[in-house]
Amino acid sequence: MAAAAAPATARFRLILGGRLSYGNAISAPSPLWGEGSGVRGTVGVAGFAPRALELKDGTKVHVRPIEPSDEPLLHEAVAAMSERTVYFRFFTPLKRMPDALAHRLAVVDYHDRFAIVATMNRPNGKERIVGVARYDRASGTNVAETAVAVVDEFQRRGLGSALLAILAKVARQEGIKTFSLIVLPENQQMLGLLRKMGWIHQARLAGGVYEISFDLPAEVDS
Template identity: 35%
Template sequence: MSGTAFTSHALGRPWCQAIELTDGTRLLMRPIQPSDAQMLQAGFLTLTPQEIRMRFLHPLNELTAGYAERLCRIDPESEFALVLVEAKPPSEARIAAVARVAIDDDGQEAEFAVILGREIRRFGLGRYLVGQLADWCRTQGLKAMYGFILAENRPMLDLMRKMGFHLGPSDVDTGVMLARLPLN
């Protein structure tokens, strides 16, 4: 894959990859599981308030057990989520990234969101994960994928432009941009 600083190898299960970054970090990409809730909460504790605001578009002081459980128990008919987990023993591993998408009620488009831990940024994983979400949306026959991004989140807006997303103001908030990718 061009522009990446990692290699990936399929693990023989859908949406599962072994990933090695050029710095030697090893990760596993796989669909999120209900058993990930505690690991998701632990990973949330490593995020700065700014990182949380960039992802959730507002301050969030904690990821409650209930909210973590909800994020990990997806509806397979309308949601899809991938995690990048450190390739370590389960008691030591933590979630380094989450990418998720949810199909709108009309069944035509899906909203996506991605968050990467700071230690794995700049390796091309954001682009890779967004591409994986787009691929899943295509398998569902969706027309477009979209996400809301703070106008100050220049790295994410730049990535969206490079990936062919159309950017424009959102009706959510004046400080939020809408990134939309046609999937046809």
């Protein structure tokens, strides 16, 4: 028998003390890319410098601000995701991400709209995107909607929490105090990630989805 649905007005508050931290997810960030690193990325955009991250299993990825030229890489990243991962991110099945959507996701102003990508180089040297985190500030407020997506083969390695923590630090520097997001109840991986991050957050179950908001810590380890 299926469990009864929670009332649409149900609210809960999770208080998980502690400073936002990567914990054991990844190693400390490395310094800025040296010359000849072969990694793209604009140093200093929104106070963020491209960096290297080591995941829990030792895999190394590069994190940098998104660029307009990343549109083709976003298409490839979504194509590499399972139907389930795509549905959790976009709330609709997508066999191919529309060009207009890819363009909007890749083109940001690095202030009210910002995104970071985690990348790796293929054996042929071509860069690929394996994770994305972004925020979009609500006009005239200190609240921004956020979203995170990680290619399936890189999930459960600490990448999602790492990207969210980096994004939160940039957001704080840009005057954003609260993140909001919508999560499907069956997306237990994302719900679990938020709990493990150690943030205080509120959620409201409405229309079959969780509308979640959480205040960003004044200090964010990144």
